[in-house]
Structures are given as C-alpha cells and as structure tokens.
C-alpha cells in the first residue's frame with residue numbers, strides 16, 4: 335500500500351488528519367476542527383520559511399492569516415497537504431495557482447471582517463480630522479495643547495473610496511450616515527449605495543476627495559497605485575488612509591507629501607513588510623523608511639488590526655473551519671478561491687459499499703472517458719465535474735464497491751496521466 339493511498343484510504347480516520355494552525359486562529363475554529371477528531375497543532379505566530387517547510391511536510395491541512403507566505407517553494411515540500419484555510423479575506427500570501435496545479439484547495443473568509451475594517455476607517459477619518467493622535471500623545475507627555483487650527487468636522491466633506499467591494503461599500507453607508515459625500519472608483523461598474531457616486535477615473539477621485547481610502551486587493555495593477563503623481567493630484571490638506579495591503583501605497587512618496595504639507599494626515603494599517611508575530615521589532619528592521627514615517631505629525635500607525643475584533647475573528651474561525659471540514663470529509667469545494675466549485679449532496683445515512691471519489695486532474699480532452707471506464711465497473715450514483723483554467727475537479731458517488739476493490743479503484747485513477755490528486759472518501 336503506498337503512503338498516498340494509506341493517507342486517502344476509505345473510510346479515512348479523522349484522527350489521522352493533521353492540521354497546523356498558525357497566527358492565533360480563533361478558538362471557534364480550533365474547536366470545530368478538534369471536534370472532528372483531527373490532530374490540531376496550534377501556534378500564536380507565523381513561521382519563517384525554514385521552520386514552515388519543516389512543519390508543513392507532515393500536515394494535511396494548514397490554517398494561516400495574512401503573515402504566512404505559502405510560496406511555491408514552501409508548497410513544494412508540503413507532500414501531504416490537501417487544503418489551505420486563510421482565516422482572513424486576503425489570499426495574496428498564497429501561491430493560488432501553484433496550489434491549484436497540485437490539487438490543494440484554498441478557502442478564505444470573504445466578508446466576515448468587512449464591518450470591522452469599515453468601522454476602523456470611520457474612527458480614523460474623525461481622528462485625522464481632529465488630530466486626535468497628536469493631542470493624545472502630547473497629553474501622555476504632559477503637554478496641554480488646546481488648538482482648533484486645521485481641525486475639522488467631517489460633515490460635508492468628501493470621502494473618496496478606491497475599491498467599492500465588501501469593505502468599500504460598507505464604509506460608504508457609514509460615511510453617508512455621518513453627513514459625508516461619497517465618491518468611489520472601481521475597475522468594475524458597481525451599483526452605488528445611498529447617494530454615493532462612482533467616478534470614471536482614479537484621477538477624478540483623487541482631485542475630488544478630502545479623504546482618500548484604499549480598499550483594493552494586492553494585484554500587479556494595485557502595486558504602488560498611490561505614488562508621487564497621485565499625491566500631487568490630491569487636494570491640498572487632504573488625508574490618506576490605507577487598510578488594504580502595504581504594497582498599494584508608495585510610503586517614501588507619502589512621507590514626502592506629508593513633509594511638504596500637501597497631505598495633512600494619514601492612517602496606515604498595513605506595510606510592505608510586516609513582522610510574523612508581536613514584539614518590539616516593528617517597522618525598523620523591515621522597512622528602511624520606518625524612522626521617517628514615525629517622525630511625522632498626524633499619522634496613525636496600527637499593526638494590521640483592521641479585521642482584529644472579537645466578532646470578526648470568531649465569525650472567521652467558524653466560516654473557514656467549516657469549509658475545511660466539508661472539504662476534508664466530503665470533498666466539497668464551494669467557496670474555494672482557486673478550485674472549480676463542485677458539490678454533491680452528502681449521504682444522509684451510512685450506505686455500505688459506497689464511496690465518494692474526488693479526482694483533481696489536468697483539464698485536457700479525453701479524461702472523463704478514461705475516468706468513467708474505471709468507475710464504470712461499479713454503479714455511479716451521482717457524478718459532477720467542473721473546471722477552472724487548467725484544473726478540473728470531478729466528484730462521483732459510487733455504490734457496489736467492496737472494501738477490497740477500493741485500493742484498485744484508487745490506484746487505477748492515480749495511474750492516469752491526467753491525475754493531479756485522487757481522494758477516496760467515506
């Protein structure tokens with residue numbers, strides 16, 4: 335019996351499934367996974383590449399947040415890995431394509447922390463307009479500095495939202511409720527909430543807004559999308575907020591724009607390089623401009639806490655863990671960010687001599703015929719298949735399979751040249 339077959343053998347024992355959870359995944363998620371009987375290893379922080387490679391070799395499932403980089407180099411070593419859970423929205427830390435090509439599904443939580451980020455940004459808009467960070471710091475140092483110069487109400491001001499997705503649109507509603515006008519720029523034509531207005535270009539947004547806030551994913555097109563030219567276009571005395579990804583804003587350009595008083599304040603929650611865990615080593619070692627950034631007035635620096643609320647983390651823990659359990663136990667890919675979405679109704683009663691076959695394969699002609707020649711020796715009750723780019727995913731429920739036939743079934747599928755990964759469940 336090959337190692338791979340032993341790993342997938344029907345019915346696999348849930349106690350054999352090894353899970354590594356990094357970055358302090360919430361207790362809700364840990365409980366769901368432990369209740370399945372899986373072996374759950376939990377760490378509060380992320381791991382550097384060498385340690386990660388060492389640990390990932392052994393596990394079937396890994397759960398991460400935004401700091402753990404699952405590059406092709408790391409995933410190459412993850413010989414047993416079948417699924418990755420990103421307990422967050424962003425999936426830019428994972429090589430999604432490499433994972434799909436190797437039959438590793440990736441799940442995330444697409445909107446459970448959107449409200450938390452939107453609320454943080456609302457807090458920052460008011461804090462920047464009233465220079466709250468500076469006043470508070472002065473009081474902590476014993477200085478009473480009662481000023482109104484360049485402190486503003488936000489009522490009647492214009493908020494410019496770049497990226498009108500889950501977070502941007504939620505923020506739009508909150509901002510209007512406080513009397514702000516909202517304009518937004520998005521590459522997709524999107525319905526405005528309330529009386530917000532979509533503008534046709536980034537330039538129109540930058541020239542029209544008093545507060546500019548970024549809510550785009552990390553993509554090649556969004557790298558440094560706010561740089562010297564964009565700061566030049568922004569209104570004199572306007573503000574910039576970035577709680578999306580650190581790569582979106584060119585930080586040295588922001589420092590220049592603030593030093594010249596073009597930009598009156600900024601709030602950053604994300605940075606081009608972030609430490610893997612909590613400690614005293616904030617930005618200095620990682621980012622050469624850190625000292626300059628820290629020396630600026632009216633700048634709020636937070637350690638990537640946009641989604642860090644009890645509500646969001648608890649909801650994310652449940653959502654992602656449940657998706658992992660469905661995938662491990664039933665092969666369901668609904669909600670996966672890198673696999674075709676495939677589902678079959680699960681069995682409501684234990685059926686003897688019944689197996690579920692999951693076959694991830696290269697999306698090339700002739701595969702279904704060959705697979706069905708193998709499955710056709712049994713009774714195929716249900717079958718479904720879908721493809722996404724170069725990867726296809728087939729799921730079949732088969733009856734009349736005797737226990738001694740499972741190994742043959744598995745090995746016949748594994749021998750096909752189209753095979754990426756075979757799993758036999760139940």
Ligand SMILES: NC(=O)c1ccc[n+]([C@@H]2O[C@H](COP(=O)([O-])OP(=O)(O)OC[C@H]3O[C@@H](n4cnc5c(N)ncnc54)[C@H](O)[C@@H]3O)[C@@H](O)[C@H]2O)c1
Nearest residue numbers: 423424497498499500501520521549550551577578640641
């Ligand atoms: N600070 C935090 O803790 C935190 C928490 C959650 C999410 N995030 C980040 O925020 C990002 C946005 O989250 P979301 O849930 O709103 O995502 P989303 O996918 O719902 O929305 C993103 C929007 O950006 C638009 N977009 C993409 N490229 C664009 C471009 N070049 N110009 C303009 N618009 C563009 C998309 O069309 C989409 O409408 C996430 O990708 C994640 O990186 C950060």
Ligand SMILES: O=C(O)CC[C@@H](O)C(=O)O
Nearest residue numbers: 399400401422423424641
């Ligand atoms: O919790 C995190 O580490 C990431 C939060 C946020 O950036 C996300 O992508 O959801």
